[in-house]
Amino acid sequence: MPEFAKRIDYMAGSADIIRGLFNAMGDPETISFGGGAPATEALPVEAVQQIASEVLSRAQRGQEALQYGPVQGVRQLREIVAERLLTPKGVPAQADDVLIVNGGLETMNLLCQVFIDPGDVILCESPTFVHCVEIFEMFQARCIGCETDEQGIVPEDVEAKILQYKPKMVYVIPTFQNPTGKTLPADRRRRLAELGSRYDVLILEDDPYRDLRYSGEELLPIKAYDKTGHTVLANSFSKIFSPGSRLGYVFAEHRIIEKLMDVKTATNSHTSMIPQILCAEFFARGLFDEHLRRLCAVHRERRDAMMAALERYMPAGTKWVYPDGGLFTWVELPGGIDTTQLLHEAAACKVAYVAGAGFFVGNTGEGKNCMRISFGNVTPEKIDVGIRRLGDLIRTKL
């Protein structure tokens, strides 16, 4: 067999983490706080079925759905993104500057194709979303973690590391961050946009959770503060419509969108048409607002159940983040417990989480006593049972 490309060695560590993460979720008796799925019960199944049965029966729309489509994505959906999801959020946008992609993560892949040569530096939060680190490592980027505190990434450290490492890109999840659930305040958002402009660095803002807010005040995206086109806004329909549809979008300067379209063409030609049309119709029929209210109600109840269960079952000295939205909280255990070592015993107790160490780039040894806990796809009753199991297990280690 011919040798694998060099990038395969480079990405081996993160690929192992990702595979481990997915394998843990196979056992149906296990209560899993791993994964990043929204509530299955809240998916708009009936609406999509209704739309599919009506829309595809119109000959022209049915043919459009099955024939080759435009690289940039279905125009109706790009207009919805610009007019409904960006402009009212403080980011005035045109459909021509939006590219529809095959799930939110595809933006990271395409942006790396356009900008990243082997050895280029990407700054990211510490901890950050391991899935994106895997993508960056596939492109043989050098990922450097930046300091975070209770408010998220620290702009002063970003500036220091920009000066030290001359990165191409800073990757940030500003709202209900994955894995911590933290939200970056407005002044830091503005600072990041300014750093991108001042030092000619791309700010890659990954904001898939922003609409799942259960408390606190809505904030402007980093992109709203961008005056020079250095911020690229990546978002996804996974949390607000359907993860399985693999629909996301990117909004950026038109000359970046043009290059993204070239590499999109050479990646998979265009995003699947049926999901694009179903999603566009879902918005066009005015179903989104009510759906989002329901989504937030379902997930708010789970967030609250999770906070109550952690309070009830976790031993003294345990810390966790109170997330104003999204799907995650970040739990820090007392007594030097190693959450990676604890995984097997947790599996025996039929409970799963993602160990914290994997979210830190470069094996720094940080996060060993931490875990990412997702409450998105677990019912309140199971949250209570699962966290009790976890709390009981942890107590035996103290």
Added chain:
Amino acid sequence: MPEFAKRIDYMAGSADIIRGLFNAMGDPETISFGGGAPATEALPVEAVQQIASEVLSRAQRGQEALQYGPVQGVRQLREIVAERLLTPKGVPAQADDVLIVNGGLETMNLLCQVFIDPGDVILCESPTFVHCVEIFEMFQARCIGCETDEQGIVPEDVEAKILQYKPKMVYVIPTFQNPTGKTLPADRRRRLAELGSRYDVLILEDDPYRDLRYSGEELLPIKAYDKTGHTVLANSFSKIFSPGSRLGYVFAEHRIIEKLMDVKTATNSHTSMIPQILCAEFFARGLFDEHLRRLCAVHRERRDAMMAALERYMPAGTKWVYPDGGLFTWVELPGGIDTTQLLHEAAACKVAYVAGAGFFVGNTGEGKNCMRISFGNVTPEKIDVGIRRLGDLIRTKL
């Protein structure tokens, strides 16, 4: 703005060709023999609408369709690929060795991620499918064209170039080739598989047109002759189900499939679920055989209309390929006419084709008097009108 990655310069030429190709197809009054779409009229719109309305209404299937799915693809669809599309074609296959991808071209992208470092050599047919050359160039591969004759790629030249260039991969479209419509005979298929094994080179067999056969005898895929796992079989549902659904599959050694899954994860997580489920149900309900008969009948009529029109309207000295299937014929003009220069005048006459030179890698100057003519998505009446327009234009140049 930060600098683009080096690959962007490397792929600039082919990206220009691709963009030009798609732009030419915008004018609705133009009869376009460009593109590679199958007949819009023959798409299974009603069946898909029926399936969508029934399948999505079952709660569990509806939730499966909208929630995150497996990286490798929906099991039911992988089983259909193994049991219906591979095993009966002389390629005994298991669902575990099949990966569902986001359209046939994604296989080329993923395979390059796994195997291609900058500077690696990929051998291909001369002429070959420009879209794949664009992908190979995005990975900064060095593409080298191999000699073809009226039967397709010449194995003796492939062997000579393997010895000369030490390639990682040989890319071949064996059946109703794009752009020529030629079909590689059985002995050459066997030879290619053997060359892969002997010299430790991957044979990438891209076979999306094979089921659209209108005349002649069915042949075994190259993969059927592979004894060492060096052949990777890429195929697509674009021509036999729906291009817009972006569904393809790859069948290979399990250790290659595993690596492809790692890079698939880091490209777009998994293929969209709704199209996978609709396609799987389409086969499970036994609708495919009748659909394929209809597809072949519609396209056979167009192939025959195209052959008749070329005979009727093309000036003496013009040569073209009689394709036993697929969507393309390859036309060679007399009198040193440059088909790239002719494009603008053709557009003024409201007829479009793809100029031949772009299908040859490395600006060899070959194919300047050639054109790829697609008859897949043009009705027999329009084929007659369009080829008459083209013939009239060409006569004015002789």
